[in-house]
Amino acid sequence: MMTRSDRLTPALLTAPSALVYAGALLVPLAGVLALSLHGFDFEKGVLPGWGLANYQDLFTDPLFGEALARTFRIAGLTTLICLLVGVPEAWIIHRMDPRWRGPMLLVVVGPLLVSVVVRNFGWMVLLGTNGLVNQALTALHVPGAPFRLMFTELAVVIGLVHVMVPLVVLSVWASLGRLDPVLERAATSLGAGRFTVFTRVVLPNVMPGVMAGALMVFCLSASAFATPAMLGGKRLKVVSSMTYNEFLNTLNWPLGAALATVLMAAILLATLLWTRLVERRALRRLGEVAQGGPA
Amino acid sequence: MMRSLLGLLTAAAAALCAAQASAEQRLTVAGYGGSYEQIMRTSVIPAFERENDVRIDYLTGNSSDNLARMQAQRGHQTVGVAVLDDGPMVQAVSLGLCRTLPDAVRDAVYPIAVLGDDHAVGTGFGFTGIAYNTKLFKERGFPAPTSWMDLAKPEYRQRIAIPGIDNTYGVHTLAMMARIHGGSDADIAPGLKVMRQQINPNVLAYESSPGKMSEMFQSGEIWLAVWGSSRVAAMQQAGFPLAIARPKEGAVVLMTAGCAITDSPEPALADKFLAYLVSPKVQEIFATQYGAGPTNRATKLPPEVAGRVIYGEDQVRSLIGLDWDVVNRNRADWTRQWQRQVER
Numbered sequence: 227m228m229t230r231s232d233r234l235t236p237a238l239l240t241a242p243s244a245l246v247y248a249g250a251l252l253v254p255l256a257g258v259l260a261l262s263l264h265g266f267d268f269e270k271g272v273l274p275g276w277g278l279a280n281y282q283d284l285f286t287d288p289l290f291g292e293a294l295a296r297t298f299r300i301a302g303l304t305t306l307i308c309l310l311v312g313v314p315e316a317w318i319i320h321r322m323d324p325r326w327r328g329p330m331l332l333v334v335v336g337p338l339l340v341s342v343v344v345r346n347f348g349w350m351v352l353l354g355t356n357g358l359v360n361q362a363l364t365a366l367h368v369p370g371a372p373f374r375l376m377f378t379e380l381a382v383v384i385g386l387v388h389v390m391v392p393l394v395v396l397s398v399w400a401s402l403g404r405l406d407p408v409l410e411r412a413a414t415s416l417g418a419g420r421f422t423v424f425t426r427v428v429l430p431n432v433m434p435g436v437m438a439g440a441l442m443v444f445c446l447s448a449s450a451f452a453t454p455a456m457l458g459g460k461r462l463k464v465v466s467s468m469t470y471n472e473f474l475n476t477l478n479w480p481l482g483a484a485l486a487t488v489l490m491a492a493i494l495l496a497t498l499l500w501t502r503l504v505e506r507r508a509l510r511r512l513g514e515v516a517q518g519g520p521a
Numbered sequence: 522m523m524r525s526l527l528g529l530l531t532a533a534a535a536a537l538c539a540a541q542a543s544a545e546q547r548l549t550v551a552g553y554g555g556s557y558e559q560i561m562r563t564s565v566i567p568a569f570e571r572e573n574d575v576r577i578d579y580l581t582g583n584s585s586d587n588l589a590r591m592q593a594q595r596g597h598q599t600v601g602v603a604v605l606d607d608g609p610m611v612q613a614v615s616l617g618l619c620r621t622l623p624d625a626v627r628d629a630v631y632p633i634a635v636l637g638d639d640h641a642v643g644t645g646f647g648f649t650g651i652a653y654n655t656k657l658f659k660e661r662g663f664p665a666p667t668s669w670m671d672l673a674k675p676e677y678r679q680r681i682a683i684p685g686i687d688n689t690y691g692v693h694t695l696a697m698m699a700r701i702h703g704g705s706d707a708d709i710a711p712g713l714k715v716m717r718q719q720i721n722p723n724v725l726a727y728e729s730s731p732g733k734m735s736e737m738f739q740s741g742e743i744w745l746a747v748w749g750s751s752r753v754a755a756m757q758q759a760g761f762p763l764a765i766a767r768p769k770e771g772a773v774v775l776m777t778a779g780c781a782i783t784d785s786p787e788p789a790l791a792d793k794f795l796a797y798l799v800s801p802k803v804q805e806i807f808a809t810q811y812g813a814g815p816t817n818r819a820t821k822l823p824p825e826v827a828g829r830v831i832y833g834e835d836q837v838r839s840l841i842g843l844d845w846d847v848v849n850r851n852r853a854d855w856t857r858q859w860q861r862q863v864e865r
Contacts, residue, residue, distance in 0.1 A: 268849075268850065268852070268853050271592070271616070289860060289861055347736070350733075350736065351736075351740065354737075354740050354742045355679075355742055356740055356741045356742060357740070374679070376725075376726075376742070377725065377726050456733070459726040459727065459728065460685050460726070460727040460728070460729075460864055461726070461727065461864055461865060463860075471687065473589065474585055474586055474589045474687075475585045475589075475687035475856070476852075476853050476856055477585075477588070477589055477592060478853070
């Protein structure tokens with residue numbers, strides 16, 4: 227029999243964090259949403275009227291469409307590369323001698339410890355026409371070198387992958403920790419090769435970690451601002467850099483708020499689709515494996 | 522005994538706090554980063570703090586960032602004095618962010634340095650021209666740039682950087698391209714067309730940040746750029762082989778301008794700091810270290826400094842000035858078209 231205080235306890239315990247979320251996240255978000263419905267005039271500033279004119283502007287503007295497509299192209303490509311690099315990396319570190327695991331994890335997390343500006347300046351020095359990468363390519367007589375690397379989408383993807391890989395590694399690492407080592411040995415004893423063990427036993431079991439890592443990388447890359455601005459330059463506009471421009475340069479805050487709202491909605495939609503179509507299916511498959519069903 | 526000691530300590534602490542509070546009159550000054558901030562922090566601010574027994578907080582940001590910040594804090598300003606480029610400053614005045622200048626400040630400077638109907642004062646003259654790497658130009662046998670249209674020369678393909686339209690140098694570039702091709706500040710279309718068809722293929726990047734600009738010069742990534750005389754002076758002081766050309770169609774005057782902000786705390790102190798910024802002493806510091814021409818008529822410069830800066834009204838008149846009222850009114854439209862037609 228639950229007493230009154232039993233029922234109240236969970237609510238009371240979650241109240242502080244709920245309040246923080248409401249105050250620091252929901253209220254400002256509602257403010258941004260409300261701001262996006264106002265008009266703007268250069269001399270009068272933000273206008274008091276309400277309307278959807280900003281959204282209409284955005285959806286009929288090819289420049290915005292281009293930026294939105296670029297944002298998602300960069301985020302998608304970054305996620306893909308991070309998975310291809312991060313998942314095997316976590317597996318390799320997991321199989322290392324325990325003495326080496328700590329230092330190796332530290333190396334992997336390294337990029338997260340460096341300020342984003344410093345990291346991007348480093349890439350600028352490396353990727354420039356006279357930078358180290360091009361000097362190496364020229365010395366190796368690669369035809370066509372030096373290449374133009376800076377101010378391309380490739381540079382942005384490289385910069386983002388550099389900092390996002392640790393997120394995949396860490397989240398897969400956490401899943402690997404829960405993996406029962408007996409499973410691998412059982413698979414080997416039944417004649418599975420190393421590759422088969424990895425793809426048919428390990429990978430399905432760490433799928434939750436892979437999915438979570440992918441989602442984090444995608445969301446953070448789609449909303450990244452500093453790296454596209456520094457390595458991509460002004461020509462390669464992404465939605466976050468357009469938002470920055472509207473807020474700080476043209477001072478058209480309502481349009482900036484509309485941009486921010488659309489970006490958030492788009493990321494939310496992509497996230498929902500991802501959980502619906504990919505994650506749930508993958509987890510269901512995992513469930514079947516665990517229950518001895520067809521793998 | 523213990524209690525009395527505690528009481529004594531408390532009293533001492535309270536007295537200390539009170540003394541601190543009265544001594545610590547504080548003023549926030551918003552201004553540019555980079556070499557400007559360096560000079561402010563080392564040569565300008567400490568003397569003012571000592572003389573007036575106050576503390577100055579320096580808030581770094583480029584003109585549009587600081588303008589946006591003050592617009593956001595309207596009604597409860599924390600910034601007391603702001604230093605912005607002349608264009609954004611005229612905009613700040615029209616947004617009602619600036620108080621009227623004290624008479625003494627207004628009368629100390631050349632009339633051309635009084636902006637926005639006596640609400641803001643020019644603190645230094647500079648100009649926008651074409652900055653180029655003299656060492657590289659010599660090695661490759663290129664003549665020094667003489668015209669704005671040199672930016673269209675095919676040998677500079679992908680070796681030019683131009684600040685974006687969010688930046689005063691970028692606005693100057695577009696305005697000059699329009700002027701020399703039959704347009705004006707009110708008719709920018711010819712400028713956009715030339716930028717799109719002739720200049721854009723040569724441009725490696727549109728870059729507003731002075732930090733990235735100097736990095737690109739230093740790595741040899743770019744050979745020339747549209748930039749300001751003061752930025753070039755800072756690079757020269759650091760020993761980099763950079764020079765600035767005044768194109769024959771005219772270099773564009775660029776003033777750094779200051780104003781005291783409406784509804785900010787410590788208005789008297791703000792006026793005092795503004796007067797200090799245009800005092801001959803500080804004007805000489807900025808002329809020597811920043812390459813800024815003095816706006817205060819009484820400033821006397823040593824000849825070696827005078828030769829390097831815009832000095833005196835005649836020299837100022839030889840530069841081209843934009844009609845900021847017209848430009849600011851159309852700036853949102855310029856930005857829109859620039860982003861769609863040029864910066865692609």
